[in-house]
Amino acid sequence: GQNIDQPTEMTATEGAIVQINCTYQTSGFNGLFWYQQHAGEAPTFLSYNVLDGLEEKGRFSSFLSRSKGYSYLLLKELQMKDSASYLCAVRDGYGQNFVFGPGTRLSVLP
Amino acid sequence: GAVVSQHPSRVICKSGTSVKIECRSLDFQATTMFWYRQFPKQSLMLMATSNEGSKATYEQGVEKDKFLINHASLTLSTLTVTSAHPEDSSFYICSAPRQRGTSGRSRNEQFFGPGTRLTVL
Numbered sequence A: 001g002q003n004i005d006q007p008t009e010m011t012a013t014e015g016a017i018v019q020i021n022c023t024y025q026t027s028g029f030n031g032l033f034w035y036q037q038h039a040g041e042a043p044t045f046l047s048y049n050v051l052d053g054l055e056e057k058g059r060f061s062s063f064l065s066r067s068k069g070y071s072y073l074l075l076k077e078l079q080m081k082d083s084a085s086y087l088c089a090v091r092d093g094y095g096q097n098f099v100f101g102p103g104t105r106l107s108v109l110p
Numbered sequence B: 001g002a003v004v005s006q007h008p009s010r011v012i013c014k015s016g017t018s019v020k021i022e023c024r025s026l027d028f029q030a031t032t033m034f035w036y037r038q039f040p041k042q043s044l045m046l047m048a049t050s051n052e053g054s055k056a057t058y059e060q061g062v063e064k065d066k067f068l069i070n071h072a073s074l075t076l077s078t079l080t081v082t083s084a085h086p087e088d089s090s091f092y093i094c095s096a097p098r099q100r101g102t103s104g105r106s107r108n109e110q111f112f113g114p115g116t117r118l119t120v121l
Helices: none
Strands: A003-005 A009-013 A018-025 A032-037 A044-049 A053-057 A060-065 A070-075 A084-091 A098-100 A104-109 B004-007 B010-013 B019-025 B032-038 B045-051 B067-073 B076-081 B090-100 B107-112 B116-120
Touching: A003 A084, A009 A018, A018 A032, A018 A084, A018 A104, A032 A060, A032 A070, A044 A053, A044 A060, A044 A070, A044 B107, A070 A084, A098 B045, B004 B090, B010 B019, B019 B032, B019 B090, B019 B116, B032 B067, B032 B076, B045 B067, B045 B076, B076 B090
Parallel strands: A009 A104, B010 B116
Antiparallel strands: A003 A018, A018 A070, A032 A044, A032 A084, A053 A060, A060 A070, A084 A098, A084 A104, B004 B019, B019 B076, B032 B045, B032 B090, B067 B076, B090 B107, B090 B116
16 A cells, blocks of 8 residues: 655744654655645645655755655755645656655744 | 646535636646645645546546546646535645656656635535
Protein backbone atom coordinates (compact mmCIF):
# COMPACT_ATOMS: atom_id res chain seq x y z
CA GLY A 1 0.00 0.00 0.00
CA GLN A 2 0.85 3.65 -0.06
CA ASN A 3 1.55 5.48 3.17
CA ILE A 4 3.05 8.89 3.76
CA ASP A 5 3.33 10.31 7.25
CA GLN A 6 3.95 13.86 8.46
CA PRO A 7 3.37 15.64 11.77
CA THR A 8 -0.05 17.28 11.82
CA GLU A 9 0.95 20.62 13.28
CA MET A 10 4.09 22.52 14.21
CA THR A 11 4.73 25.91 15.75
CA ALA A 12 7.87 28.01 15.46
CA THR A 13 9.02 31.56 16.11
CA GLU A 14 9.77 34.20 13.51
CA GLY A 15 13.45 34.13 12.56
CA ALA A 16 13.95 30.55 13.76
CA ILE A 17 14.62 27.33 11.85
CA VAL A 18 12.07 24.52 11.57
CA GLN A 19 12.37 20.99 10.18
CA ILE A 20 9.31 19.17 8.88
CA ASN A 21 9.77 15.42 8.54
CA CYS A 22 8.12 13.04 6.09
CA THR A 23 8.32 9.27 6.01
CA TYR A 24 6.95 7.23 3.18
CA GLN A 25 6.21 3.68 2.14
CA THR A 26 5.17 3.41 -1.48
CA SER A 27 5.12 0.62 -4.03
CA GLY A 28 7.50 2.58 -6.22
CA PHE A 29 9.57 5.74 -6.01
CA ASN A 30 10.37 8.28 -8.67
CA GLY A 31 10.86 11.51 -6.78
CA LEU A 32 9.69 13.33 -3.68
CA PHE A 33 8.16 16.79 -3.80
CA TRP A 34 7.40 19.40 -1.17
CA TYR A 35 4.56 21.84 -1.69
CA GLN A 36 3.38 24.85 0.28
CA GLN A 37 -0.34 25.50 0.53
CA HIS A 38 -1.96 28.56 2.08
CA ALA A 39 -5.54 28.19 3.24
CA GLY A 40 -8.00 28.26 0.36
CA GLU A 41 -5.30 28.25 -2.28
CA ALA A 42 -3.71 25.64 -4.51
CA PRO A 43 -0.35 24.07 -3.58
CA THR A 44 2.80 25.70 -4.90
CA PHE A 45 6.01 23.84 -5.64
CA LEU A 46 8.90 24.20 -3.20
CA SER A 47 11.42 21.45 -3.84
CA TYR A 48 12.18 18.15 -5.51
CA ASN A 49 14.49 15.28 -4.53
CA VAL A 50 15.09 12.10 -6.48
CA LEU A 51 18.63 11.26 -5.30
CA ASP A 52 19.84 11.02 -1.71
CA GLY A 53 21.14 14.18 -0.17
CA LEU A 54 20.33 17.79 0.43
CA GLU A 55 18.87 20.24 -2.08
CA GLU A 56 19.14 23.89 -1.09
CA LYS A 57 17.03 26.66 -2.52
CA GLY A 58 17.28 29.96 -0.70
CA ARG A 59 15.64 29.72 2.73
CA PHE A 60 14.31 26.26 1.94
CA SER A 61 16.25 23.00 1.86
CA SER A 62 15.02 19.46 1.40
CA PHE A 63 16.76 16.21 2.28
CA LEU A 64 16.10 12.68 1.06
CA SER A 65 17.20 9.24 2.20
CA ARG A 66 15.70 6.62 -0.08
CA SER A 67 16.96 3.68 1.98
CA LYS A 68 15.15 5.04 5.03
CA GLY A 69 12.06 6.26 3.19
CA TYR A 70 12.62 9.64 4.80
CA SER A 71 12.69 13.27 3.82
CA TYR A 72 12.66 16.58 5.59
CA LEU A 73 11.98 20.16 4.62
CA LEU A 74 14.10 22.75 6.40
CA LEU A 75 12.90 26.33 6.59
CA LYS A 76 15.38 28.98 7.77
CA GLU A 77 14.85 32.56 8.90
CA LEU A 78 11.16 31.96 9.33
CA GLN A 79 8.78 34.71 8.32
CA MET A 80 5.16 35.19 9.24
CA LYS A 81 4.18 34.50 5.64
CA ASP A 82 5.62 30.99 6.00
CA SER A 83 2.57 30.06 8.07
CA ALA A 84 0.93 27.48 5.79
CA SER A 85 0.47 23.77 5.26
CA TYR A 86 3.42 21.86 3.87
CA LEU A 87 2.65 18.79 1.80
CA CYS A 88 5.06 15.95 1.12
CA ALA A 89 4.24 14.06 -2.08
CA VAL A 90 5.83 11.00 -3.66
CA ARG A 91 5.67 10.09 -7.30
CA ASP A 92 5.14 6.40 -6.95
CA GLY A 93 6.52 5.14 -10.21
CA TYR A 94 7.02 6.10 -13.79
CA GLY A 95 3.45 7.24 -14.02
CA GLN A 96 2.60 10.83 -13.36
CA ASN A 97 0.48 10.45 -10.25
CA PHE A 98 1.51 11.77 -6.89
CA VAL A 99 0.61 10.38 -3.50
CA PHE A 100 0.22 13.18 -0.98
CA GLY A 101 0.93 13.08 2.71
CA PRO A 102 -1.58 14.51 5.19
CA GLY A 103 0.24 17.84 5.34
CA THR A 104 1.85 19.70 8.22
CA ARG A 105 0.24 22.93 9.36
CA LEU A 106 2.99 25.33 10.39
CA SER A 107 2.23 28.37 12.51
CA VAL A 108 4.92 31.05 12.75
CA LEU A 109 4.55 33.22 15.82
CA PRO A 110 6.03 36.70 16.32
CA GLY B 1 6.07 29.49 -16.22
CA ALA B 2 3.38 26.90 -16.75
CA VAL B 3 -0.08 27.99 -15.66
CA VAL B 4 -3.18 25.95 -15.00
CA SER B 5 -6.49 27.73 -14.62
CA GLN B 6 -9.79 26.61 -13.13
CA HIS B 7 -13.24 28.03 -13.53
CA PRO B 8 -15.25 28.88 -11.57
CA SER B 9 -13.21 29.70 -8.49
CA ARG B 10 -16.25 29.52 -6.27
CA VAL B 11 -19.75 28.13 -6.75
CA ILE B 12 -22.77 27.81 -4.52
CA CYS B 13 -25.60 25.61 -5.71
CA LYS B 14 -28.75 23.94 -4.49
CA SER B 15 -28.88 20.27 -3.64
CA GLY B 16 -29.74 18.16 -6.67
CA THR B 17 -28.21 20.42 -9.28
CA SER B 18 -25.14 19.70 -11.40
CA VAL B 19 -21.99 21.76 -11.41
CA LYS B 20 -19.28 21.80 -14.07
CA ILE B 21 -15.69 22.76 -13.25
CA GLU B 22 -13.18 23.49 -16.01
CA CYS B 23 -9.44 22.96 -15.83
CA ARG B 24 -7.20 24.43 -18.51
CA SER B 25 -3.48 24.27 -19.15
CA LEU B 26 -2.74 27.71 -20.54
CA ASP B 27 0.70 27.42 -22.13
CA PHE B 28 1.33 23.71 -22.49
CA GLN B 29 -0.49 20.58 -23.59
CA ALA B 30 -1.52 17.96 -21.07
CA THR B 31 -2.60 14.51 -22.17
CA THR B 32 -3.23 13.73 -18.52
CA MET B 33 -4.78 15.85 -15.81
CA PHE B 34 -5.61 14.95 -12.24
CA TRP B 35 -8.62 15.89 -10.14
CA TYR B 36 -8.26 16.16 -6.38
CA ARG B 37 -10.68 16.88 -3.58
CA GLN B 38 -9.64 18.50 -0.34
CA PHE B 39 -11.79 18.73 2.76
CA PRO B 40 -10.99 21.33 5.43
CA LYS B 41 -7.74 20.72 7.28
CA GLN B 42 -7.06 17.62 5.24
CA SER B 43 -4.65 16.80 2.45
CA LEU B 44 -5.38 16.36 -1.24
CA MET B 45 -7.14 13.15 -2.16
CA LEU B 46 -6.89 12.00 -5.76
CA MET B 47 -10.32 11.43 -7.28
CA ALA B 48 -9.51 10.53 -10.85
CA THR B 49 -7.04 10.75 -13.69
CA SER B 50 -8.35 12.44 -16.79
CA ASN B 51 -6.95 11.09 -20.05
CA GLU B 52 -7.28 12.93 -23.34
CA GLY B 53 -8.97 10.73 -25.90
CA SER B 54 -9.95 7.96 -23.51
CA LYS B 55 -11.96 7.30 -20.38
CA ALA B 56 -10.95 8.69 -17.05
CA THR B 57 -9.50 6.42 -14.39
CA TYR B 58 -11.26 6.71 -11.05
CA GLU B 59 -9.82 6.00 -7.63
CA GLN B 60 -11.45 3.45 -5.40
CA GLY B 61 -14.56 4.79 -3.75
CA VAL B 62 -15.16 7.59 -6.26
CA GLU B 63 -18.42 7.18 -8.20
CA LYS B 64 -17.78 7.66 -11.90
CA ASP B 65 -21.46 8.33 -12.62
CA LYS B 66 -21.53 11.10 -10.04
CA PHE B 67 -18.25 12.75 -10.99
CA LEU B 68 -18.21 12.91 -14.76
CA ILE B 69 -14.87 13.72 -16.35
CA ASN B 70 -14.34 14.74 -19.93
CA HIS B 71 -10.90 15.49 -21.35
CA ALA B 72 -12.10 17.37 -24.38
CA SER B 73 -8.75 18.54 -25.73
CA LEU B 74 -5.06 18.64 -24.89
CA THR B 75 -5.64 21.76 -22.81
CA LEU B 76 -9.06 21.22 -21.23
CA SER B 77 -10.54 18.77 -18.75
CA THR B 78 -13.93 19.17 -17.09
CA LEU B 79 -15.34 17.68 -13.91
CA THR B 80 -19.12 17.65 -13.53
CA VAL B 81 -20.56 16.95 -10.11
CA THR B 82 -23.99 15.55 -10.88
CA SER B 83 -26.93 15.76 -8.47
CA ALA B 84 -24.77 17.51 -5.92
CA HIS B 85 -25.45 17.04 -2.23
CA PRO B 86 -24.14 18.95 0.81
CA GLU B 87 -21.55 16.24 1.47
CA ASP B 88 -20.01 17.07 -1.93
CA SER B 89 -19.10 20.51 -0.62
CA SER B 90 -15.33 20.68 -0.85
CA PHE B 91 -12.33 22.30 -2.49
CA TYR B 92 -11.71 20.73 -5.90
CA ILE B 93 -8.24 21.13 -7.44
CA CYS B 94 -6.93 19.99 -10.78
CA SER B 95 -3.33 19.52 -11.80
CA ALA B 96 -1.41 18.85 -14.97
CA PRO B 97 2.08 17.38 -15.22
CA ARG B 98 4.82 18.95 -17.27
CA GLN B 99 8.46 18.09 -17.74
CA ARG B 100 10.72 20.78 -16.27
CA GLY B 101 14.50 21.21 -16.41
CA THR B 102 17.24 19.87 -18.63
CA SER B 103 17.85 16.25 -19.49
CA GLY B 104 20.16 15.50 -16.57
CA ARG B 105 18.01 17.23 -14.01
CA SER B 106 14.57 17.03 -15.50
CA ARG B 107 11.57 16.33 -13.34
CA ASN B 108 7.95 15.74 -14.08
CA GLU B 109 6.29 18.44 -12.03
CA GLN B 110 2.64 18.90 -11.22
CA PHE B 111 1.16 22.32 -11.84
CA PHE B 112 -1.95 22.97 -9.84
CA GLY B 113 -4.96 25.05 -10.72
CA PRO B 114 -6.14 27.63 -8.17
CA GLY B 115 -8.98 25.38 -7.02
CA THR B 116 -12.78 25.61 -7.00
CA ARG B 117 -14.67 25.99 -3.74
CA LEU B 118 -18.02 24.16 -4.08
CA THR B 119 -20.75 24.75 -1.53
CA VAL B 120 -23.95 22.73 -1.87
CA LEU B 121 -26.89 24.06 0.12
